[in-house]
Each structure stands twice: as structure tokens, then as C-alpha cells.
Amino acid sequence: MDTAYWAGRTVFITGHTGFKGAWLCLLLHRMGARIHGYALQTPETFLYQRAGIADLVERDVRGDIRDADSVSAAALQSGADIVLHLAAQSLVRESYLTPRETFSANVDGTLSVLDAVRRVDSVERVVVVTTDKVYRNNEWAWGYREIDHLGGDDPYSASKAAAELATHSFAVSFPRERFAVASARAGNVIGGGDATPDALIPELISGFADGRPARLRRPRATRPWQHVLEPLSGYLTLAEHLDESRNDTAWNFGPASEDELTVGGLADEAARLWGADARWIDEDDGGPHEAGLLMVDSAKSRTQLGWRPTLRVAEAIEFTVEWEKRVRAGESPFAITADQVDRYLARHQKQEAS
Numbered sequence: 001m002d003t004a005y006w007a008g009r010t011v012f013i014t015g016h017t018g019f020k021g022a023w024l025c026l027l028l029h030r031m032g033a034r035i036h037g038y039a040l041q042t043p044e045t046f047l048y049q050r051a052g053i054a055d056l057v058e059r060d061v062r063g064d065i066r067d068a069d070s071v072s073a074a075a076l077q078s079g080a081d082i083v084l085h086l087a088a089q090s091l092v093r094e095s096y097l098t099p100r101e102t103f104s105a106n107v108d109g110t111l112s113v114l115d116a117v118r119r120v121d122s123v124e125r126v127v128v129v130t131t132d133k134v135y136r137n138n139e140w141a142w143g144y145r146e147i148d149h150l151g152g153d154d155p156y157s158a159s160k161a162a163a164e165l166a167t168h169s170f171a172v173s174f175p176r177e178r179f180a181v182a183s184a185r186a187g188n189v190i191g192g193g194d195a196t197p198d199a200l201i202p203e204l205i206s207g208f209a210d211g212r213p214a215r216l217r218r219p220r221a222t223r224p225w226q227h228v229l230e231p232l233s234g235y236l237t238l239a240e241h242l243d244e245s246r247n248d249t250a251w252n253f254g255p256a257s258e259d260e261l262t263v264g265g266l267a268d269e270a271a272r273l274w275g276a277d278a279r280w281i282d283e284d285d286g287g288p289h290e291a292g293l294l295m296v297d298s299a300k301s302r303t304q305l306g307w308r309p310t311l312r313v314a315e316a317i318e319f320t321v322e323w324e325k326r327v328r329a330g331e332s333p334f335a336i337t338a339d340q341v342d343r344y345l346a347r348h349q350k351q352e353a354s
Contacts (some may be wrong), residue, residue: 001233002308003201003345005240007032012080012123014038014065014113015087016057019194020129022048023228023337024084024235029056030341032339038063039087040072047193065109069353072116075123082239083126085113088160092133093198095156106159107166114170123177125242127235128167132187132224132254132296133157143224143297146185148251164250166307171248180247185237185256185296186231188223190266190316192323192340193333200263204270205324206279215283217263224254224295227316229344230309237307251305254296259313267319273321310348 025315036059061074095102117123135144136151152158171181207214234253271278301307
């Protein structure tokens with residue numbers, strides 16, 4: 001990620017009010033970018049509201065991404081040349097409750113955004129964010145590569161795999177000079193301010209803060225955990241390098257293989273950092289099927305884009321717990337988030353220089 005590249009650049013983001021979106025807005029703002037956003041309204045408990053991220057966005061439009069005309073109008077008014085499509089129904093367990101809505105938001109929504117922005121002359125680069133769960137999960141002990149089969153058993157994973165196919169179709173069916181579309185795959189991010197329903201970090205922090213044991217559904221499941229800033233740096237690195245030669249490509253942005261960690265292992269480290277008798281219990285609630293083992297191979301991004309993670313998984317957990325503890329000590333969510341972004345950027349620049 002070249003921080004100088006983003007100074008003064010205009011970026012159009014869908015889903016900027018979500019957890020990743022809020023961190024992305026602040027990251028881009030700290031690098032000097034101009035931000036335009038399009039998303040649904042989110043609850044006051046979400047980081048976007050808590051940290052006052054709206055103050056950093058030049059034009060903040062509320063709407064459904066399935067409304068292609070509204071998306072097109074917002075993108076046109078932004079004048080942006082880069083579009084980052086993050087908006088989605090992103091919860092596995094929610095997808096079992098609302099499968100048709102999940103497919104509609106993730107497939108129809110992606111088609112709507114692509115159809116809208118391809119008609120905006122200023123737009124030259126589109127990064128469609130999907131997930132590491134787009135792969136047909138065989139519970140392999142090694143990471144999935146971009147050439148592996150797409151799949152997905154649960155409605156969320158299947159809808160994201162379908163979104164990948166939709167992205168491929170639009171990329172090859174509607175070529176345009178100086179226009180390129182690519183997808184970015186990452187998942188299981190952690191970080192301060194996460195209020196995602198049913199997610200691990202909110203449950204851990206809620207339990208630790210309330211003095212009760214946090215309840216973990218699948219403590220032995222392995223996931224590619226990483227701090228939220230890591231895939232965001234990947235998305236931006238991809239956007240920097242995206243041109244017609246990389247149209248219709250897909251890219252993984254995951255942690256180093258040696259940083260794989262079980263749910264219980266992450267919870268143990270978070271409890272140690274929290275202190276004060278923080279603890280968790282194994283409490284399977286009999287919910288629907290979720291993958292037990294999942295990793296992605298990011299060798300393509302490392303070799304062709306020069307991207308690599310900046311934080312080890314232990315540091316990602318430390319950043320997350322620190323954020324939550326500082327907020328509870330009375331510090332401003334905005335100030336803490338900005339501080340962590342600045343520290344991340346400093347680490348990143350030092351790494352790039354080495």
C-alpha cells in the first residue's frame with residue numbers, strides 16, 4: 001500500500017457505515033483521500049456512529065445498493081475513479097434466517113453496483129470485496145488459492161461465491177478502455193469497535209466487561225484471523241495496481257500460515273490481555289453448520305502485488321483488546337481508532353522500507 005498514492009484521490013465506497021467500512025474511511029482519511037459513501041443506515045452502537053466517522057465523509061448517501069440508478073447518481077456526483085464495493089449481508093448465521101434476502105443483497109446488490117459504476121466515465125477501477133468463504137470448503141489443512149473451486153454450503157458463503165461469478169461475468173462481458181474489475185477475498189477480521197451481531201469479539205468483550213464467562217460456539221474451529229486494517233490495506237494495494245491487464249482477477253488477503261489460530265486460542269489470548277479473571281466456556285448452542293477449518297493462501301498477492309501482513313495475530317488481538325479497554329477508560333473512540341491507524345501506517349511504512 002502506497003500511502004502517497006491516496007493523497008487527494010477521491011474514492012467511492014459502498015457499505016462505508018459497516019465495521020470494515022468505518023475503519024476504511026479513517027484509514028483513507030489519514031492518507032489524505034476524499035471519501036464518498038453509499039450505504040444503509042447502521043445502529044448507533046456501530047463504530048461509524050460512535051467514532052463520528054461521518055465527519056470525514058464528503059458525501060454520505062443512504063440507500064439500498066440494489067437501486068442501480070441511485071448508486072449510479074451517487075458515483076457520478078462523487079467524480080471518483082476508484083470504487084470499493086463492501087456493502088453486503090455478511091453474517092453466516094443470519095443467512096440461514098434470511099436466505100433469499102442474503103442472496104438478493106449479495107448477488108443482486110453486486111450486479112447493481114457493477115451495472116451502475118460501469119456507466120460512470122470517471123470510474124476506472126472497481127474492487128469487489130467478497131470473503132474467504134467463497135471456496136468449496138473441504139476442511140483442508142492448507143490454504144485455498146484463487147484457482148481453487150468456488151462453493152459454499154451456507155447461504156452466505158454460496159451467495160458470495162455467486163457474487164464472484166457475477167463479478168466475473170460483468171468484467172468480461174462489458175469491457176471498457178481504462179476500466180478494470182477485480183475481487184478481493186478475506187475474512188474473520190478483528191478490531192476495536194466491532195458490534196457485529198453474533199461475532200466472536202463482541203461476545204468476548206461483553207463477557208469480560210460484565211464479569212461473566214464469554215460463550216464460544218466452536219472453540220476448536222480454525223480461522224484466518226487478522227486485524228481489520230490488514231485486508232483493508234490489501235484492498236487498497238489491489239486498487240493501486242488494478243488496470244486492464246488485471247481485469248477479471250481474484251486476490252486473497254489473509255494472514256501468514258503460521259498465524260492460524262483456533263477460536264479458543266484467540267479467546268485465551270484476549271482473556272490474558274484483558275485480565276481481571278476474564279474467561280470463556282464452550283457452549284455449543286446447536287446452531288446451523290459452520291466451517292471447522294478454513295485458511296487462505298495469499299502467495300499471489302505477495303508475489304504480484306507486493307502485499308503482506310503488517311501485524312502478527314498476537315498483535316492484532318492486542319490492538320483489539322487495547323481499543324476496548326481504552327474506550328471503557330473514557331477515551332474517545334475516534335481518537336483511539338485514529339491512533340491505531342497511525343501506528344499501523346508507521347509500522348507498514350517501516351516494513352515497506354525494509
